[in-house]
Structure formats: C-alpha cells, structure tokens
Amino acid sequence: MTNKHSSSAGDRMDPATLAKLIQGAKGGNVDAFQEIYEAFARRILNFVFRMVNSQEEAEDLTQETFVAVYQKLGSLKDNGKFEPWLFRIARNFVYQRYRERTPSMVSVDALDEDGRMVTQVADVRKNPDEAFQSGELDDVVSEVIAGLPEKYREVFVLSALQGLSYQQIADIVGHSLPSVKTDIHRARLEVRERVKNYLKV
Amino acid sequence: MDCARCAEDLTAYLDGELSAARAEQVQSHLAACASCADEVRSLREAAAFVASHTPDLEVRPGAWNLVRARIAAPSSSPSFFSFLAPGRWRWAMATLAIAAAIALGFMQYHQLQRRNLDDYISQYMRYRQAHEPAQPVFSDFRARFTNGSSGAANPFAKLKATAMGNPFRMEDQ
Numbered sequence: 001m002t003n004k005h006s007s008s009a010g011d012r013m014d015p016a017t018l019a020k021l022i023q024g025a026k027g028g029n030v031d032a033f034q035e036i037y038e039a040f041a042r043r044i045l046n047f048v049f050r051m052v053n054s055q056e057e058a059e060d061l062t063q064e065t066f067v068a069v070y071q072k073l074g075s076l077k078d079n080g081k082f083e084p085w086l087f088r089i090a091r092n093f094v095y096q097r098y099r100e101r102t103p104s105m106v107s108v109d110a111l112d113e114d115g116r117m118v119t120q121v122a123d124v125r126k127n128p129d130e131a132f133q134s135g136e137l138d139d140v141v142s143e144v145i146a147g148l149p150e151k152y153r154e155v156f157v158l159s160a161l162q163g164l165s166y167q168q169i170a171d172i173v174g175h176s177l178p179s180v181k182t183d184i185h186r187a188r189l190e191v192r193e194r195v196k197n198y199l200k201v
Numbered sequence: 202m203d204c205a206r207c208a209e210d211l212t213a214y215l216d217g218e219l220s221a222a223r224a225e226q227v228q229s230h231l232a233a234c235a236s237c238a239d240e241v242r243s244l245r246e247a248a249a250f251v252a253s254h255t256p257d258l259e260v261r262p263g264a265w266n267l268v269r270a271r272i273a274a275p276s277s278s279p280s281f282f283s284f285l286a287p288g289r290w291r292w293a294m295a296t297l298a299i300a301a302a303i304a305l306g307f308m309q310y311h312q313l314q315r316r317n318l319d320d321y322i323s324q325y326m327r328y329r330q331a332h333e334p335a336q337p338v339f340s341d342f343r344a345r346f347t348n349g350s351s352g353a354a355n356p357f358a359k360l361k362a363t364a365m366g367n368p369f370r371m372e373d374q
Contacts, residue, residue, distance in 0.1 A: 030269065030272065034269070037268060038265070041265070042257060042258075045258050045260055049258050059261065063264065063271075066272075067271045067272055071272070137254045138255070141255055142255070160248060160252065161251075161255055166218045184216070185211070185212040188212045188244060188247070191247055195247055196247070198250065199247060199250055
C-alpha cells in the first residue's frame with residue numbers, strides 16, 4: 001500500500017471523453033479500452049479490496065471484472081451509466097467469490113446475525129494512544145471497515161471512499177434510493193461508534 | 202424540523218444528497234440546536250478520520266497486460282455465429298429454443314400415448330389368441346348345422362343362397 005489516500009472523486013474522467021472511449025471499445029478498439037481501464041482500475045481494485053480484505057483476491061477479481069466488462073460492453077445501452085454498471089459487475093464477482101468459498105472456510109464468527117458474511121477482523125479495541133503512537137491508525141480503520149456487516153460495508157465504501165452518488169449506489173446494489181440512504185446513514189453511525197475513541201485522541 | 206427528522210437527514214446532508222430546500226431546513230435546525238450541531242460535527246470528524254486513514258492500493262505495473270492478453274484472444278477472431286450473441290438476438294434465440302422444446306415435448310408425449318395404445322392392443326390380441334379357440338365362435342355354430350352333427354339341418358341354408366344376390370338390383374327381381 002502507498003500513502004496515497006482515497007480521494008476517488010477527484011480523478012474522474014469527463015463524461016464526453018468516457019462516452020467516446022466506450023464507443024471505441026464497443027467497436028473492438030483495445031487502446032480505447034486500455035484508457036478506460038487506466039481510469040477505473042484503481043477504484044475498482046480498492047472497492048473490491050475493501051469488500052474481500054485481501055490484496056491478492058482484489059487483484060484477481062479486478063482482472064476478472066475488466067475482462068467481463070470488455071466482453072459485455074455491447075450490452076451497455078446507456079454509456080452514461082457505465083460507472084455504476086462497472087461497479088455492479090465488480091460487486092457480482094465479489095459475491096460470486098463469497099459463494100465459491102466452502103462453508104468450512106468461513107468461521108461461525110464471520111457471520112452476522114442475519115447469516116451474512118462479515119470478514120474476520122482483529123480486535124480494534126486496542127488502546128487508542130498506543131495505536132496513535134505506533135502509526136497503526138490505517139490498520140485500525142481498515143479493521144473497522146472490514147468489521148462492518150456486508151450490507152453496510154458496501155454502501156459505506158461506495159459512498160465514503162468511492163464518492164458515488166446515492167442514485168449510483170442504488171443502481172449498483174439494486175436497492176431503492178430511500179433504503180440506500182438509510183443504510184448509508186446507519187453505516188456512518190456504526191463507523192463513528194467504532195472510531196470515536198480515536199477521534200478524542 | 203424536529204431533532205429526529207434532522208438526525209435522519211444528517212448523513213445525506215453531509216454527502217450533499219438533499220434537495221436545496223431540505224438542506225436549508227437542516228441548516229436552520231443546526232443553527233438553532235446545539236445537540237444536532239454536535240451530532241453533525243462528530244459525523245464529519247469521523248468521516249474525515251476514516252478518509253485520511255484509508256490508503257489506496259495501487260494497481261500493479263503489468264496488470265493491464267494480463268487483462269489485454271485475455272481479451273485479445275477471443276475478440277481477434279470472432280465466431281461466425283457471434284452476431285447471435287448480443288442484445289435482442291439472444292432473447293429471440295432463447296424464446297425460440299423454449300418454444301421448440303415445448304413443441305418437441307408435446308410431440309413426444311403424443312407419440313408415447315400412441316405407442317402405449319398400440320402396445321395395449323397388441324397385448325390384448327395376444328391374450329385373445331392365447332385364451333380363445335382357434336376357430337371363431339361363428340364357425341362352430343355353422344358346423345353344427347352343416348355337418349349335421351346335431352341332426353338338425355341348417356335353417357338358413359336357403360336364405361343364404363338368395364341373400365347372396367343384391368336385392369336392390371332390378372335385373373335380380
């Protein structure tokens with residue numbers, strides 16, 4: 001990892017350029033697709049990483065996502081919806097990977113009360129002063145995010161870290177706008193609760 | 202706007218997802234309510250803390266080459282039938298396939314029914330042949346009169362001779 005922190009909203013490609021590249025890629029122009037890849041690969045990689053909490057798996061699933069995107073690009077009718085469509089494909093790969101995991105690979109502790117998967121996390125209740133002094137805050141935050149229930153984790157990552165609009169998130173996760181709004185709010189409250197001791201420090 | 206309503210909207214307010222009118226209502230409430238103002242401050246601090254402690258992974262150099270190697274192979278030599286794959290063609294083909302499967306199933310079912318009936322008839326015929334006399338019943342009845350075994354003459358013998366002619370033909374009258 002680098003020290004470059006997520007500020008995904010800042011490096012967006014302008015819609016006209018993106019539409020032109022998508023059109024080119026639909027016609028089989030691999031160079032145009034490479035430009036799309038370079039614009040979005042980092043964001044997809046980090047979205048997937050926050051979902052699966054493994055760099056190796058995130059890299060693998062990012063590659064799968066872009067291969068599928070290139071192959072299915074012809075089915076994208078509205079080029080303006082490319083971004084949520086791309087994230088939706090990545091999300092599908094994440095869930096597919098979850099399903100492929102045998103039950104023995106998932107401990108009982110890794111399931112929340114609804115039976116949904118929660119990534120195993122280390123104890124984040126370490127002494128905030130120690131964490132602050134030893135520069136472990138990045139790890140603490142990673143563990144906080146990884147410890148969120150899956151339902152909240154994805155909307156939190158998409159809104160707080162990827163900077164997507166609520167409507168785009170609703171398109172990605174396939175829920176209604178009010179439901180997404182509520183989930184994001186609850187996720188933010190949950191995260192604040194888990195990091196509040198570090199805020200005081 | 203009351204505190205409960207304001208609390209529900211705080212995250213959307215921070216994310217700039219409220220309508221202008223609603224955002225203004227929240228803002229007015231925050232200016233007047235210290236508790237909600239505290240709430241929004243702590244949410245904002247938590248968001249800033251998380252954003253500043255979530256380092257991004259960088260894409261590995263050469264990752265694109267792996268993607269390119271995988272997409273180049275199938276796209277460089279599209280199949281002759283590849284025009285069938287995209288969009289509505291796929292749906293049309295799927296519908297056609299389902300209709301064909303239903304028609305085939307229907308035909309198979311009728312053929313099976315017919316075969317069952319044929320089997321039943323042939324079984325029945327075999328049963329008849331196995332359990333009934335070789336000569337038809339009528340022959341036995343006829344023999345009784347023609348052979349004279351019972352001593353009685355065939356009462357229909359004369360009638361039979363005339364009955365062979367067509368009663369409706371004028372020349373026979």
